[in-house]
Structure formats: structure tokens, C-alpha cells
Amino acid sequence: MLKDFLIEAKKSTYANEKVKKVASTRADSKDYEYQKGNYLYHDTYFGGTNFIGEEVVYIDNKAYWAMNYHGVTIDETLGEDAMDKALRPALMQVGNDEIIPVRGPQKFVNGEYTYTFVVKGDLNLFYGVETIYKNGVKVYELKCSGGLIK
Secondary structure, rough: OOOHHHHHHHHOOOOOOOOEEEEEOOOOOOEEEEEOOOEEEEEEEEOEEEEEEEEEEEOOOOOEEEEEEEEOOOOOOHHHHHHHHHHHHHHHOOOOOOOOOOOOEEEEEEOOOEEEEEEEEEEEEEEEEEEEEOEEEEEEEEEEEEEOOO
């Protein structure tokens, strides 16, 4: 059930440009939430073109799964809006291939942007690297890790 919930939650929060943020939980944070039954997903991050954040899944109000991430826009000519337009469509593809649904697919091409995601492990314990190329030149990289909370 965690896998299916993560796919649904991710497509219903940041990745979906039509979804609005919720009230910040910490000073200067940007937050999204999604709830279904006794499952609650919360994503909070800081920054824009260089950012750090955390996603947590709660079951019955107890932290069950989490992921930390840190992303950097390498091409400083690209602002947050440009990176959102490159990243969000890729993240909406979560669950469309065989890799674990913690970011996007292994590869997604959208115009001049190519998104790749390499991840090792499973939902219990994983780490991964997400990269965006513009016309073949790397412009962004994110590293993430996470797993079950015990």
C-alpha cells in the first residue's frame, strides 16, 4: 500500500503544478500535504534553485517512511520557474516504470530537457541521483535517500 500511496501523493503535491502549497510548518519552508484514509504525506522544503527538503509518510499519525533530498541548479541562468517547468512534468511520471516511486522515472524527455533518475535499493532503504540536462548539458542535480522509520 505504501508504494501506491506514494505515487498518488506525489502526483497530488509539488509535481502537480495546479496544487497549492499548505501553510508553512517552519519559518521560510514551502509545504505540501496529501491525505488518504489513515495515511498522511507531508513534503517540506527550503530554497528555490538550490533547495533541501524532506518527505514523510505517517500512518495513524506515526512517522512510517521518509526521504531527504538536496537539489542544486548548476546553470545559474535558470531560475526557479524554469526548473519547475523542467522538473514537475518528469515527477508527474512517477510510477510509470519499474523503479521505486520516490522521484520520477528512469528517463523522461520534455522538449530541450532530459530528466534521469538512478536509484539503488527499495522503499525500505534507498539512495538516488536525479539529473536534468538542457540540450545535453547538465543543469541540475538532486541527491536523495530514505526508507522506513523504525
